[in-house]
Amino acid sequence: MIMAAGGNGQYDCIVVGGGHNGLVCATYLARSGRSVLVLEAAERLGGAAVTREFAPGFRVSACAHLLHLMPAPLMRELGLAGHGLKLAAQALPTVALSADGAHLRLAPGDLSDLAQHSPADATAYAQWQALAQRLTAALHPVLAEPPPRLGTGSWRQRAALLRLGWQIRRLGRRDMRELLRIGGMCVQDLLDERFESGLLKGALALDAVLGSNLGPRSPGTVLSLLYRIAAAGGAEGLAQPQGGLGALSEALARAAGAAGAQMRTRAAVERIVVRQDRASGVVLASGEELAARVVISSADPKTTLLGLLGSEYLDAGFVRRVAQLRTRGLAAKLHLALEALPQFRGLTPAALRGRLLVAPSPDYIERAFNHAKYGEFSAAPMLEITVPTLADPALAPPGKQVLSVIVQYAPYALAAGWQGQRQRFTDLVIDTLAGFAPDLRRCVASAELLTPPDIEREFRISGGHWHHAELALDQFFMVRPVPGAAQYQAPVPGLFLCGAGCHPGGGVMGLAGRNAARQVMREAA
Amino acid sequence: MLTASEPHYHQPLLKTPFHERARAASQLDSFVAWSGYSTVDVFTSVEQEYFAIRNASSLYDLTPMVKYRIAGADALRFLNRLVTRDLSKTGPGRVAYAVWCNDEGRLIDDGTVFCMAHNEYRVCTAERQLDWLSASAIGFDVEIAEVTEEVAALAVQGPTSCALLRALGLAGVERLKPFELGQFALPGAARPAPARIEMMVSRTGFTGDLGYELWMRPADAEGVWDALMEEGRSRAIRPVGSRALNIARIEAGFLLPNLDFVSAAHTLRVGTERSPLELGLAWLVDFNKGHFTGRRALLEEQRRGPTRQLVGLDIEGNKPAHNALLYADRSGRKPVGSVTSATWSPTCKRNLALAMLDAPYIALGSTVWAEIYLNRELVWERRMARARVVERPFYAPQRRRATPPADF
Numbered sequence: 026m027i028m029a030a031g032g033n034g035q036y037d038c039i040v041v042g043g044g045h046n047g048l049v050c051a052t053y054l055a056r057s058g059r060s061v062l063v064l065e066a067a068e069r070l071g072g073a074a075v076t077r078e079f080a081p082g083f084r085v086s087a088c089a090h091l092l093h094l095m096p097a098p099l100m101r102e103l104g105l106a107g108h109g110l111k112l113a114a115q116a117l118p119t120v121a122l123s124a125d126g127a128h129l130r131l132a133p134g135d136l137s138d139l140a141q142h143s144p145a146d147a148t149a150y151a152q153w154q155a156l157a158q159r160l161t162a163a164l165h166p167v168l169a170e171p172p173p174r175l176g177t178g179s180w181r182q183r184a185a186l187l188r189l190g191w192q193i194r195r196l197g198r199r200d201m202r203e204l205l206r207i208g209g210m211c212v213q214d215l216l217d218e219r220f221e222s223g224l225l226k227g228a229l230a231l232d233a234v235l236g237s238n239l240g241p242r243s244p245g246t247v248l249s250l251l252y253r254i255a256a257a258g259g260a261e262g263l264a265q266p267q268g269g270l271g272a273l274s275e276a277l278a279r280a281a282g283a284a285g286a287q288m289r290t291r292a293a294v295e296r297i298v299v300r301q302d303r304a305s306g307v308v309l310a311s312g313e314e315l316a317a318r319v320v321i322s323s324a325d326p327k328t329t330l331l332g333l334l335g336s337e338y339l340d341a342g343f344v345r346r347v348a349q350l351r352t353r354g355l356a357a358k359l360h361l362a363l364e365a366l367p368q369f370r371g372l373t374p375a376a377l378r379g380r381l382l383v384a385p386s387p388d389y390i391e392r393a394f395n396h397a398k399y400g401e402f403s404a405a406p407m408l409e410i411t412v413p414t415l416a417d418p419a420l421a422p423p424g425k426q427v428l429s430v431i432v433q434y435a436p437y438a439l440a441a442g443w444q445g446q447r448q449r450f451t452d453l454v455i456d457t458l459a460g461f462a463p464d465l466r467r468c469v470a471s472a473e474l475l476t477p478p479d480i481e482r483e484f485r486i487s488g489g490h491w492h493h494a495e496l497a498l499d500q501f502f503m504v505r506p507v508p509g510a511a512q513y514q515a516p517v518p519g520l521f522l523c524g525a526g527c528h529p530g531g532g533v534m535g536l537a538g539r540n541a542a543r544q545v546m547r548e549a550a
Numbered sequence: 551m552l553t554a555s556e557p558h559y560h561q562p563l564l565k566t567p568f569h570e571r572a573r574a575a576s577q578l579d580s581f582v583a584w585s586g587y588s589t590v591d592v593f594t595s596v597e598q599e600y601f602a603i604r605n606a607s608s609l610y611d612l613t614p615m616v617k618y619r620i621a622g623a624d625a626l627r628f629l630n631r632l633v634t635r636d637l638s639k640t641g642p643g644r645v646a647y648a649v650w651c652n653d654e655g656r657l658i659d660d661g662t663v664f665c666m667a668h669n670e671y672r673v674c675t676a677e678r679q680l681d682w683l684s685a686s687a688i689g690f691d692v693e694i695a696e697v698t699e700e701v702a703a704l705a706v707q708g709p710t711s712c713a714l715l716r717a718l719g720l721a722g723v724e725r726l727k728p729f730e731l732g733q734f735a736l737p738g739a740a741r742p743a744p745a746r747i748e749m750m751v752s753r754t755g756f757t758g759d760l761g762y763e764l765w766m767r768p769a770d771a772e773g774v775w776d777a778l779m780e781e782g783r784s785r786a787i788r789p790v791g792s793r794a795l796n797i798a799r800i801e802a803g804f805l806l807p808n809l810d811f812v813s814a815a816h817t818l819r820v821g822t823e824r825s826p827l828e829l830g831l832a833w834l835v836d837f838n839k840g841h842f843t844g845r846r847a848l849l850e851e852q853r854r855g856p857t858r859q860l861v862g863l864d865i866e867g868n869k870p871a872h873n874a875l876l877y878a879d880r881s882g883r884k885p886v887g888s889v890t891s892a893t894w895s896p897t898c899k900r901n902l903a904l905a906m907l908d909a910p911y912i913a914l915g916s917t918v919w920a921e922i923y924l925n926r927e928l929v930w931e932r933r934m935a936r937a938r939v940v941e942r943p944f945y946a947p948q949r950r951r952a953t954p955p956a957d958f
Contacts, residue, residue, distance in 0.1 A: 302841060331689055336689030
């Protein structure tokens with residue numbers, strides 16, 4: 026069923042940006058019977074969740090390289106398997122690399138390697154996992170709902186707050202106390218309380234700070250760790266889509282198309298049209314104007330509100346809050362085209378199928394973070410590595426491999442400027458990797474570095490931040506992205522937000538898109 | 551100026567460029583702080599000064615008014631998004647009174663906007679506004695600079711003010727209409743100092759009477775003061791302080807920040823900030839001009855209807871109802887508001903007040919009761935006085951608008 030725009034050439038909904046949140050939002054809106062048009066500036070859909078060629082014959086997921094945050098119920102609702110999404114690998118293990126070759130392997134349901142490193146940690150880790158399961162079971166519904174709004178006096182909002190309180194109270198006295206105790210803590214304190222193995226603590230600290238301007242000693246990092254676990258509904262499973270993250274976007278696009286949404290690529294939105302204090306459509310870079318009853322933007326809040334819309338349609342205090350959003354990314358991506366699989370000391374080739382971490386201790390990460398505070402990149406960076414070609418050989422020419430690395434910390438505003446530092450940084454990451462795989466350098470055919478400014482440029486994300494806006498307590502839940510727009514609704518009637526800058530945030534999760542669609546259905550019937 | 555070696559509590563008040571002249575003219579040496587400057591609240595007697603405003607000519611030093619220069623390709627767009635009224639009609643050579651609000655539609659400040667040239671403005675405000683102006687400038691091509699210390703300002707108000715300025719050689723000043731501004735020169739021959747003095751003159755003021763405001767370089771300030779005092783002698787000119795001015799502005803129905811409203815940028819208690827609709831400034835709110843900060847909140851407030859409003863009161867008796875609480879009836883059981891400014895009006899011969907009243911008592915003609923405390927030779931008495939809601943301004947002489955004004 027393909028629904029054209031209404032009789033007067035007006036769509037019910039125009040979704041700005043065909044990233045995963047935009048596509049998820051479009052699917053739900055189209056399923057509700059609305060005519061929906063998705064406009065994507067790039068030549069294909071997917072936003073930052075795309076698989077693209079970075080060297081002749083070598084393809085890789087451009088930003089996120091693993092799928093682990095999108096809740097299974099959401100994927101089922103969207104029917105992604107039916108729309109062609111296949112997983113090349115799932116339930117991937119994590120290997121915390123150690124300079125001495127005594128790596129720590131953590132696989133779902135298998136703590137045997139941890140028990141060899143530290144029997145005490147094996148017990149403590151199982152206890153932590155059980156606690157985290159219980160806590161995040163209470164927190165997951167918070168992520169899957171539009172946040173309530175304070176001070177409106179509306180019964181629905183009060184009921185939502187009561188539900189939240191009840192979910193936490195239902196944890197029971199001990200767990201609730203523990204949640205309140207650790208909720209604002211830094212993850213290092215939590216890890217030091219519970220564990221002794223540096224590798225285990227380093228691996229968990231990485232999960233707590235990946236993609237954010239935080240180190241293990243930053244307050245709020247326990248929350249970001251719980252958030253990561255809660256997003257996937259408590260059962261975090263690392264998966265690799267066949268064909269990279271771009272294959273997920275293709276399945277999402279097919280789901281949207283099947284629901285009746287129309288999608289246009291190479292259709293960059295220049296501005297959002299406001300008439301009579303109402304968003305009434307968009308103007309494309311080509312000058313073409315498209316009318317809609319509701320405009321929903323999956324672009325980041327600064328791009329949407331200050332760029333596409335413009336301050337003149339907004340109140341000054343609100344504009345100041347948007348301008349003050351912390352949106353500078355500090356995760357870089359390095360892609361290596363490899364002639365052959367390098368030998369990692371102490372790892373079998375099969376072990377390379379998992380997620381490899383260079384984060385041997387919280388101190389290592391904190392030291393790496395220190396540089397970022399002063400506008401420098403880490404001298405010894407924290408790395409999350411995958412070799413996607415092991416499970417999905419089609420990503421590279423026969424016999425060749427792709428290595429994909431998320432590198433922290435690579436600040437957006439490098440004091441020395443990224444121009445002139447790119448090669449140094451690339452070499453630094455390769456040298457760090459070569460510390461574990463001495464023959465790596467000989468295998469490298471070519472390399473591509475994406476710094477936060479590159480990500481900003483290529484994917485039109487202001488600041489190049491994964492989450493569009495830093496995920497921290499002051500930009501979380503009821504105040505995300507800013508008070509006055511935290512229920513997916515911009516102050517201008519008819520304009521909604523559905524991107525990672527909204528609750529519950531980014532990563533390839535899709536909940537922001539679904540929550541926004543619900544809000545649109547509720548508010549713009 | 552504050553130096554690093556001085557503790558903050560020794561911070562001196564700034565002196566305006568008229569300070570030496572004001573000190574010489576002052577019998578009482580009664581200076582008060584105003585926006586970081588030391589200014590006169592009364593020179594000799596409040597009554598004499600008040601009658602200079604209404605019956606002759608008065609000089610008032612308004613240099614401490616905070617002044618901003620706002621210029622750039624988006625200056626008009628910026629200002630129209632800042633203030634609640636439509637400034638697109640205020641072209642070069644025009645002045646407009648305007649107010650601006652926060653996102654919640656609560657008043658931050660009022661002020662006058664002078665259009666000096668296309669996309670070049672001077673905004674005069676009661677309080678410093680750089681923080682809010684800077685926030686409002688996000689997304690606009692506009693430069694904002696405070697020029698308070700670069701401009702000396704003197705108000706010349708009263709029925710003989712136009713004649714006085716003409717006599718001083720400000721050719722054509724009589725053609726200025728209310729809320730117009732122009733560039734004028736004080737010829738050198740009119741005063742002891744040799745050179746001509748260039749200045750901007752606007753037909754504006756805070757008295758509700760015929761009057762002008764003179765804007766000049768600080769170096770020229772004393773020369774202008776001397777020329778006005780010399781030429782004005784035959785027209786009974788007087789320097790006036792803020793207390794006399796306060797009587798005139800209440801008669802004229804003008805609001806004073808921190809008396810009639812507290813800026814939403816400064817209020818601490820919930821519910822004490824005020825909207826322009828509540829302050830009776832609905833005529834300054836243009837919902838049809840496009841978006842401005844606070845528009846959506848004000849539309850919603852307008853839809854809900856007023857819960858309270860600033861009104862003018864005519865109170866029986868002759869005892870000013872300073873700070874009086876207002877009640878629904880004489881019993882004083884049901885409070886319905888309070889007086890914000892009060893005075894006995896020597897010209898109207900009426901006991902006047904501005905008051906914030908709850909709906910439904912805000913309608914013209916409705917009656918409330920003011921609780922007035924009287925000190926009779928140190929014996930305090932409480933009096934309930936009938937107060938009627940009447941039209942503002944209380945006093946609006948024809949001459950304030952007449953162009954050209956009458957010659958004296």
